[in-house]
Amino acid sequence: MKIVVAIKQVPSRDSQLKINAAGKWIEDADLSYEINEPDAYALESALQLREKASGEVVVICAGPAGASQTIREALAKGADRAIHVETDAFEVSDPLALGRIMAKALEAEQPDLVMTGLQSDDLGYGQTGVILAEVMGLPHATLIMSMELDGNTLTVKRELEDGWFQNVEIPLPALLTIQSGATKLRYATLMGIKKAKTKEVKKLPAAELAVSAAQVIHLDRIYMPGKTKKSVVFDGPAKESAAKLVEKLRFEVRVI
Amino acid sequence: MSGILAVLEQRGGVLHKMALEALAAAQQLGSELDLPVCATVLGGGGDALAGYKLDKVLVVENELLNEYTPDGYTLALKQLIAAQAPSFVLFPHTYQVRDFAPKLATAMGRVLVSDVIGHRVDNGTLVLVRQLFQGKINADIRFEGEPPYFASVQAGAFRADKLVAGSAPVEKFSVELSAAQIRTKPKELFRESQRAVDLTAADIIVSVGRGIKEADNIHIVQKLADAFGGELAASRPICDNGWLPMERQVGSSGQTVAPKMYVAVGISGAIQHLVGMKGSKTIVAINKDPEAPIFEVADYGIVGDLFEVVPALIEELNKAKG
Ligand SMILES: Cc1cc2nc3c(=O)[nH]c(=O)nc-3n(C[C@H](O)[C@H](O)[C@H](O)COP(=O)(O)OP(=O)(O)OC[C@H]3O[C@@H](n4cnc5c(N)ncnc54)[C@H](O)[C@@H]3O)c2cc1C
Ligand SMILES: Nc1ncnc2c1ncn2[C@@H]1O[C@H](COP(=O)(O)O)[C@@H](O)[C@H]1O
Numbered sequence: 202m203k204i205v206v207a208i209k210q211v212p213s214r215d216s217q218l219k220i221n222a223a224g225k226w227i228e229d230a231d232l233s234y235e236i237n238e239p240d241a242y243a244l245e246s247a248l249q250l251r252e253k254a255s256g257e258v259v260v261i262c263a264g265p266a267g268a269s270q271t272i273r274e275a276l277a278k279g280a281d282r283a284i285h286v287e288t289d290a291f292e293v294s295d296p297l298a299l300g301r302i303m304a305k306a307l308e309a310e311q312p313d314l315v316m317t318g319l320q321s322d323d324l325g326y327g328q329t330g331v332i333l334a335e336v337m338g339l340p341h342a343t344l345i346m347s348m349e350l351d352g353n354t355l356t357v358k359r360e361l362e363d364g365w366f367q368n369v370e371i372p373l374p375a376l377l378t379i380q381s382g383a384t385k386l387r388y389a390t391l392m393g394i395k396k397a398k399t400k401e402v403k404k405l406p407a408a409e410l411a412v413s414a415a416q417v418i419h420l421d422r423i424y425m426p427g428k429t430k431k432s433v434v435f436d437g438p439a440k441e442s443a444a445k446l447v448e449k450l451r452f453e454v455r456v457i
Numbered sequence: 458m459s460g461i462l463a464v465l466e467q468r469g470g471v472l473h474k475m476a477l478e479a480l481a482a483a484q485q486l487g488s489e490l491d492l493p494v495c496a497t498v499l500g501g502g503g504d505a506l507a508g509y510k511l512d513k514v515l516v517v518e519n520e521l522l523n524e525y526t527p528d529g530y531t532l533a534l535k536q537l538i539a540a541q542a543p544s545f546v547l548f549p550h551t552y553q554v555r556d557f558a559p560k561l562a563t564a565m566g567r568v569l570v571s572d573v574i575g576h577r578v579d580n581g582t583l584v585l586v587r588q589l590f591q592g593k594i595n596a597d598i599r600f601e602g603e604p605p606y607f608a609s610v611q612a613g614a615f616r617a618d619k620l621v622a623g624s625a626p627v628e629k630f631s632v633e634l635s636a637a638q639i640r641t642k643p644k645e646l647f648r649e650s651q652r653a654v655d656l657t658a659a660d661i662i663v664s665v666g667r668g669i670k671e672a673d674n675i676h677i678v679q680k681l682a683d684a685f686g687g688e689l690a691a692s693r694p695i696c697d698n699g700w701l702p703m704e705r706q707v708g709s710s711g712q713t714v715a716p717k718m719y720v721a722v723g724i725s726g727a728i729q730h731l732v733g734m735k736g737s738k739t740i741v742a743i744n745k746d747p748e749a750p751i752f753e754v755a756d757y758g759i760v761g762d763l764f765e766v767v768p769a770l771i772e773e774l775n776k777a778k779g
Binding site (some may be wrong): 212214215217220227260292295296297300319322323324325326327331333334335336340341342343344356360361362363364365366367368369370371372373381382383416417418419420421422423424425426427428429430432433434435436439440443444446447449450451454456457 | 555567571588593594595596597602643644646697710711750755762778
């Protein structure tokens, strides 16, 4: 069974973000990066499935040169090989263009199963997986917590709203978008890190994939959101702030 | 038609709570852009829409749409949109919409602007606002190229109480579908377990997020909840990690609460968390990052390290109680 996992490198969760001079993207020179959280779960699910069904796990990542760090980590955790679609991060801010680029990069692979995270922490479209499925002509299911393989059919557990779930049967080849949290993530072992150095990383410049990147939405500008409420915020020493807050809660809010 | 088409969601003939907000969005944009507004819902529930001010309600009935599938919905809506030729297609940003709307837009060579939280009309063109970086940054987006333009609206972005009543003609639209085109097979819906705690009944909720760092630290926030006489709740990562049971999770995939006071400790304020607690009467946030989006909805906040602030707060509370 050949499983492809789409992983994205995103700024670390604790990053202090600043908007660049053009107002189009963030200042990304000094940021530290990590794998997008649900993508780590997608990779974990793929590795677990490979352990049961045998086969191969291939990761695909579209991003700048610095993304190779996240790719190496995925290889160290156990992915067999990688495809690095080399792009400038901003170039692929259109999810349809990205879907087309990734589909093209995967043309030769003929995977049985493609997994993506359900949403990226930076652009947060929550769409790339579904778009990729449509471009590749695959059936899909989103917000997947777990899966069971039976012959050529997967039974997947979808998360719905308000604590509801649903099982769905989906024939292979297929695409799933994975929700965070359903399983425990593994760490890379020392052995894994060593082995990763010998694994294949195929580099494909996005420009050479020659897809029509029809820009059908346009990002005008980005900015810090304004406050929607008038809030009273204390930022002094903890003890002082605590005392001031308690006073407010007693005499203004009257909850104490 | 060159108008606005609102594609709404129902289950068992009952409209989804976010459907009426999307309908309100359609009406509002319709009046701002001077466009006629129609609404549709697949698989039943169309009659519920006839009481609103709309050009028409389009009812798409086909037994293959009785159960939701992304293939069925995409194929049906593609036919409807081709026939009606709306300029804008609006959806509520529900889990079901996340599942099929990007596929539908792709099938029509378009990009869905997902998760819209605001809008404005700039010289006759629509500018949509959506969040980046889990709510830390906003982006203004415009459509390019030819319509139809697709967008989904986040909970709370438009208000259902602004809906304008009226009486709309209901029209049937038939679609060509065959069972072989539907590749996935949906099974029964289920819930994991009975909920033992009812967070919705609590007057005060103290909620803990990933800022707490380790399971062993949860007790610090439990103590704060006790000092307030409130219930303990959490953001998703805390429940994912198994540090607290899922029944204590607040947010779009957990519970929706509206207590008198909601205290968010070490929670960043991602939209999926906010939709579950935004209706709280008073919101208090404790976070070390002054830019954390939770402060955008907070009435009161403390910027600081929760490991210092929470114990200080417990002490002050005990003092106040005498
Ligand atoms: C489809 C979908 C459904 C989802 N459903 C839900 C849901 O139901 N509920 C939910 O909560 N989330 C949900 N999420 C996840 C959501 O997007 C966020 O990832 C999540 O809410 C983040 O949780 P958090 O704020 O605890 O963690 P983080 O975003 O990691 O934030 C931690 C915060 O703690 C602060 N902090 C760190 N250290 C300290 C310290 N020492 N003192 C004070 N502050 C500190 C940081 O500044 C930061 O703001 C969902 C996501 C998706 C895509
Ligand atoms: N540049 C990228 N490279 C690889 N995978 C990506 C990339 N962008 C998005 N994805 C995948 O698509 C998912 C959804 O992303 P998004 O549609 O941006 O929310 C992510 O969780 C990744 O699995």
